[in-house]
Amino acid sequence: MDLTAQLDALLQRRQKIAKLRRLVVNDPKALDFSSNDFLGLAASDAMRDDYLQELQSMTTILGSTGSRLLDGNSKYAEDLERTIADFHGAPSGLIFNSGFDANVGLLSSVPQKGDIILYDELIHASSHEGMRLSRNTQRIAFQHSNVNDLAVKLDMVKHTKQNVFVAIESVYSMDGDVAPLREMSDLLLKYWPDGSNGFLIVDEAHATGVFGDHGKGVVCQLGLENRVFARIHTFSKALAGNGAAILGSDTLRQYLINYARPLIYSTFMPFSSLALIQSAYRQLASDNINKIQSHLQQLIERFRSKVQLPTGELLPSTSPIQGVVLNGNRPVRALAGFLNERGFIVKPICSPTVPRGQERVRICFHGHNTLDQVNLLVDTIHSFFEKSSMESKL
Numbered sequence: 585m586d587l588t589a590q591l592d593a594l595l596q597r598r599q600k601i602a603k604l605r606r607l608v609v610n611d612p613k614a615l616d617f618s619s620n621d622f623l624g625l626a627a628s629d630a631m632r633d634d635y636l637q638e639l640q641s642m643t644t645i646l647g648s649t650g651s652r653l654l655d656g657n658s659k660y661a662e663d664l665e666r667t668i669a670d671f672h673g674a675p676s677g678l679i680f681n682s683g684f685d686a687n688v689g690l691l692s693s694v695p696q697k698g699d700i701i702l703y704d705e706l707i708h709a710s711s712h713e714g715m716r717l718s719r720n721t722q723r724i725a726f727q728h729s730n731v732n733d734l735a736v737k738l739d740m741v742k743h744t745k746q747n748v749f750v751a752i753e754s755v756y757s758m759d760g761d762v763a764p765l766r767e768m769s770d771l772l773l774k775y776w777p778d779g780s781n782g783f784l785i786v787d788e789a790h791a792t793g794v795f796g797d798h799g800k801g802v803v804c805q806l807g808l809e810n811r812v813f814a815r816i817h818t819f820s821k822a823l824a825g826n827g828a829a830i831l832g833s834d835t836l837r838q839y840l841i842n843y844a845r846p847l848i849y850s851t852f853m854p855f856s857s858l859a860l861i862q863s864a865y866r867q868l869a870s871d872n873i874n875k876i877q878s879h880l881q882q883l884i885e886r887f888r889s890k891v892q893l894p895t896g897e898l899l900p901s902t903s904p905i906q907g908v909v910l911n912g913n914r915p916v917r918a919l920a921g922f923l924n925e926r927g928f929i930v931k932p933i934c935s936p937t938v939p940r941g942q943e944r945v946r947i948c949f950h951g952h953n954t955l956d957q958v959n960l961l962v963d964t965i966h967s968f969f970e971k972s973s974m975e976s977k978l
Contacts, residue, residue, distance in 0.1 A: 602913040603934060610929050615957055617947050618929040622904045623793050623876050624951030625824035625867060635863040642859060648852040653841070656852030664862055665829065671865060672800055672817060673809040674831035678840050679861075681853050683789050683818035684710040686828040689844030690785065690814060692717035694836070695749055702737050703751040704728055706759065708787060711751055728756075731767045738782075742775050749783045749813070754802035755790040758938055758946065760905025762795070765802055769811045783813035793822030794877065794904060799868045823864035827853055876951040880904055883949040883958050890962045894969050899944070907933075907944040908965070916943045922968045928961055 585593070598604045610616075625631045639645050648656040661679060669677035680686040691714025695701055701715055705725045715723050724740075727733040734750070741748055750772060752763050765786065772782035786803055793799035799822065803812050814832040819825040830840060840847060867873060887906060891898060896915075899907035910916050913934040920932040923945070933946045949958070 602917060603936070611927075614924075614927050614929045615953070615961070616929050616950060617923075617953070617957075617961060618931050619948060619950070620790070620821040621824060621950055621952075622790075622822040622880065622948065623799070623824075623867075623873065624953075625793075625822065625864060627952055628824075628867070630872070631824060631863060631867050634866055635860055638859040638863050639856065642855060645854070645856045645859065647854050650852070651850060652847055652852045658855070660855065661852070661858055664858055667862070667865060668817070668829050669831055671798075671868070672815065672831055673804055674815065676834045676837040677829045677831045678837045678847070679827055679829050679853070679858075680844075680847055681827055681850055683787075683816060683820060683828040684713075685846035685850065686816050686818070686830050687711045687787065688714040688717065689840060689846040690816070690830055691715050691749075691751065692845065693840065693843040694814075695719070695721045696747060698722070699747040699749065700724065700741050700744060701749045701751055702726055702734065702741075704753065704756075704763070706756055707751055707753060708757060708789070711787065715751075728759075729761065729763050731764055731771065734768060735771055738771060738775050744781070746781070747783060748776075748781055749785055751785045751787075753787040753789065755788075755795065755903050755905070757790050757905065758933055758944070759899050759907060760790075760901030760903040761899070762791075762802060762902060765808060766806050769808055773811070784811060785814045785816075786812050787816045789816065789818040789821055789828070790903065790905065792817045792819075793864075793868060793873070794880065798873050799877065819861050819864060823861065823868075825860040825864055826857055827861060879951060880949055883953055883955065886955055886958050887947075887949070887962060890959065891965060893965075904949040906947045906949070908947065909942055909944040911941050911943065913943050916945050918972075919965070919968055920945050922971075923961075923964055926964050928964065 650656040665677040665679055680689060687710035691711055695718045697719045700722045702724050706728045724737050726737045750768060754765060755762055769784060772784055776782040788801040788803065791801045795802045796805035801817065803809055803815055814830055814836060816828055816830055818828040884904060896908060896910040899909060910919060916932040916934060920930050923930050930945050930947055934943050
């Protein structure tokens with residue numbers, strides 16, 4: 585069998601078990617309950633006007649002309665990193681081309697030979713990729729957001745002389761729940777009161793812009809800035825841009841410049857992308873963002889108070905990410921398809937992206953959604969279950 589036939593056979597097999605992924609183009613007239621544009625900045629006139637004004641004020645907007653260590657660096661990029669670090673209350677920041685690159689760069693280079701990484705079992709694929717590329721580290725998973733299980737794992741390694749990293753997300757992309765950051769931070773201090781061996785890494789990808797005053801994130805919301813070794817803030821979710829920044833000490837920044845391969849060997853993002861990030865942070869600093877955050881919470885509370893599921897489960901979440909769990913890929917595809925046909929953009933999240941039995945329709949709320957739209961979404965979800973119940977009786 586030649587290679588093309590082998591690849592096609594694998595695709596056919598995936599289709600038979602309802603796991604075939606496809607690229608889709610959303611209907612521009614449909615109601616968005618799927619994207620990560622939590623604040624609605626991608627469709628914001630204020631954001632667009634600020635961005636265009638920023639571009640007009642710049643002498644260079646195209647390209648970066650090289651990797652950061654060759655010709656891609658600029659005073660504009662370094663000033664922006666200073667702005668981002670100051671905004672989030674961190675000593676220093678370093679921009680990467682994507683959140684994936686940031687996680688891979690951090691976790692593949694910082695843990696030294698023999699170090700130990702404890703990680704939440706639901707942590708993002710980019711973190712797994714970074715850990716996989718790290719140098720002979722011991723990697724131990726703990727149960728999702730389970731402080732007791734983390735304590736058991738920390739107790740197992742408390743006598744090590746190696747560094748121990750705990751890698752988590754502040755808000756999880758598929759479940760939408762918020763990690764017990766304070767309790768986890770307290771645990772690390774219990775085992776290493778002087779901070780000599782235990783280091784917390786927090787990916788704030790889905791919290792940036794949504795949680796904390798002016799969207800500074802969960803770490804800032806809880807006042808834990810000085811307890812976290814590294815934070816990853818991405819710009820491709822609520823900030824309507826692309827790229828990410830790793831926040832930490834000046835030493836961490838300098839180390840990553842020397843050892844993070846995604847930074848060293850990638851052409852840096854163009855000035856136009858940096859300008860978009862600059863505009864996004866100006867939006868975060870404005871008074872309007874707190875109003876958008878308040879509106880988001882109204883939408884979330886309305887949805888959770890109104891939706892009734894005769895089967896399945898609504899995952900516990902206070903974030904814009906809400907999950908309707910139905911057991912199996914086919915049921916979640918059916919619900920998502922039903923909603924899509926009626927003008928709602930939602931997506932089924934199937935195994936193996938999530939564990940078997942935890943397949944769900946992922947619903948996201950945004951600053952541009954209205955309470956009436958949420959009411960209509962809930963009514964349509966109810967209609968799906970009513971239709972399914974009637975068909976099962978035939």
